[in-house]
Amino acid sequence: MHQMGHSRCHRWAVVLAGGDGQRLQPLTRSIAGDDRPKQFCAVVGGQTPSRLAPLRRTLMAPTKTHECFYLQQLHGTSHSRLIIQPDNRGTVPAILYSLMCLHNIDARAVDAFFPSDHHFSDHAAFLDHMKIAFQVAGSHPGSVVLLGAKAATPESGYGWIEPGDVVENCLPGPCDASRVFGKSPILRAASALMNRGCLWNTFVMAGCIKAFLNVIRLRDRAFIVRGYAGFRLKC
Numbered sequence: 001m002h003q004m005g006h007s008r009c010h011r012w013a014v015v016l017a018g019g020d021g022q023r024l025q026p027l028t029r030s031i032a033g034d035d036r037p038k039q040f041c042a043v044v045g046g047q048t049p050s051r052l053a054p055l056r057r058t059l060m061a062p063t064k065t066h067e068c069f070y071l072q073q074l075h076g077t078s079h080s081r082l083i084i085q086p087d088n089r090g091t092v093p094a095i096l097y098s099l100m101c102l103h104n105i106d107a108r109a110v111d112a113f114f115p116s117d118h119h120f121s122d123h124a125a126f127l128d129h130m131k132i133a134f135q136v137a138g139s140h141p142g143s144v145v146l147l148g149a150k151a152a153t154p155e156s157g158y159g160w161i162e163p164g165d166v167v168e169n170c171l172p173g174p175c176d177a178s179r180v181f182g183k184s185p186i187l188r189a190a191s192a193l194m195n196r197g198c199l200w201n202t203f204v205m206a207g208c209i210k211a212f213l214n215v216i217r218l219r220d221r222a223f224i225v226r227g228y229a230g231f232r233l234k235c
Contacts (some may be wrong), residue, residue: 010105010108011134016064017070017116018088036069039116056081060116061098063088098218099209110138112206120173133206144207144215148199154190159201162193 006202017039029035062082074082083101085094095113100111112130120126133145148161205212 006133009108010138011112012102012106012109012111013058013114014102014111015058015060015114015116016094016098017060018066018085018094018193019117021089037066047155059083059098059102061085061094084231086207092216099212103209107153107209110206111210112137112204115203118202118204130204130206133204137206137208137211139206140213142211144205144211147202147204149202151194151198151200154187155200156187156195158190159203160190161199161201163199169209 019037019039059081065087082096102111112134129147132196133147134220137145146161
């Protein structure tokens with residue numbers, strides 16, 4: 001096993017919190033009374049989706065333009081845990097910017113990216129799979145681990161993952177090479193994907209910095225096109 005597979009001190013988490021939340025803005029405006037993005041709005045349970053555990057290696061990547069919304073929530077948080085983007089240029093630039101900042105902190109980092117607005121009903125199961133994701137990413141430094149969730153409905157607004165062949169010698173968890181579809185397929189396409197056993201794409205990923213950079217260099221929506229194979233874990 002690669003040396004990084006044994007080390008926990010190089011594990012990092014980045015919460016992507018730079019979205020503008022335009023799709024849910026009518027809802028968040030009715031709750032908060034302003035135009036704050038959903039990741040800074042207490043939609044359910046009195047807590048915001050972007051609330052972070054007090055871990056030194058958990059970073060947050062908001063944008064400068066949302067400063068008025070997150071400054072109060074992050075009061076007392078060390079500035080070293082904030083990766084402030086100048087503005088919202090989309091998900092890929094946010095990931096790339098975070099990777100560059102993280103490389104300056106820890107070039108050996110095994111990093112996991114988390115959307116700030118996801119909810120997982122079974123936290124224990126999710127954490128168990130994230131532990132496996134970190135272990136697999138550390139022992140396979142050339143690959144990115146992408147978590148998929150069993151589809152309950154044919155959601156046309158989600159990204160989808162098509163399971164591929166099982167990857168041999170990929171301990172400690174069940175992994176396979178996967179094909180990733182873009183967001184927002186039409187309802188008929190989503191139903192077909194669900195019937196084929198495809199999974200919802202959680203967009204939760206783990207990998208070494210170089211592995212993520214290789215994915216970005218390929219500039220392809222899928223992890224398996226043009227010879228690049230990623231890993232996917234079943235949740």
